[in-house]
Amino acid sequence: MQKVEHIGIAVKNLDTAVPLFEKLLNSLCYKTELVENEKVNTAFFKQGETKIELLESTDPDGVIARFIEKKGEGLHHIAFAVANIEEEMERLKKEGFVLLNEKPKPGADNKLVCFLHPKHTNGVLIELCMDRK
Numbered sequence: 119m120q121k122v123e124h125i126g127i128a129v130k131n132l133d134t135a136v137p138l139f140e141k142l143l144n145s146l147c148y149k150t151e152l153v154e155n156e157k158v159n160t161a162f163f164k165q166g167e168t169k170i171e172l173l174e175s176t177d178p179d180g181v182i183a184r185f186i187e188k189k190g191e192g193l194h195h196i197a198f199a200v201a202n203i204e205e206e207m208e209r210l211k212k213e214g215f216v217l218l219n220e221k222p223k224p225g226a227d228n229k230l231v232c233f234l235h236p237k238h239t240n241g242v243l244i245e246l247c248m249d250r251k
């Protein structure tokens with residue numbers, strides 16, 4: 119794995135969370151994007167090499183809505199950049215990690231992504247992401 123590409127934070131409402139993070143980070147949100155297949159609206163900030171991704175559910179039954187219901191708002195996942203997502207998925211599978219999707223799927227910010235089951239990563243949801251060519 120390469121660097122931490124971004125940190126995902128679950129929020130109830132982007133309309134209030136975006137201005138709050140703009141104040142906190144002293145930088146402007148540079149992009150918002152709807153990821154329809156994940157039922158989330160996302161907003162991105164760039165802090166040096168690393169991005170912050172705010173996630174708002176677009177559906178009361180979406181994964182982010184259910185996460186907030188269970189745990190409240192807050193840290194949702196850590197995403198690592200990988201050079202070859204298929205190779206990395208294969209390697210992690212061999213190491214006994216459980217992948218939440220068998221094939222890389224399209225994510226926000228023009229990425230291919232795969233999530234690892236947090237049960238096998240000390241409760242931390244890990245995302246692998248690779249730039250789509």
Ligand code: ZN
Nearest residue numbers: 126171197245
């Ligand atoms: Zn993410």
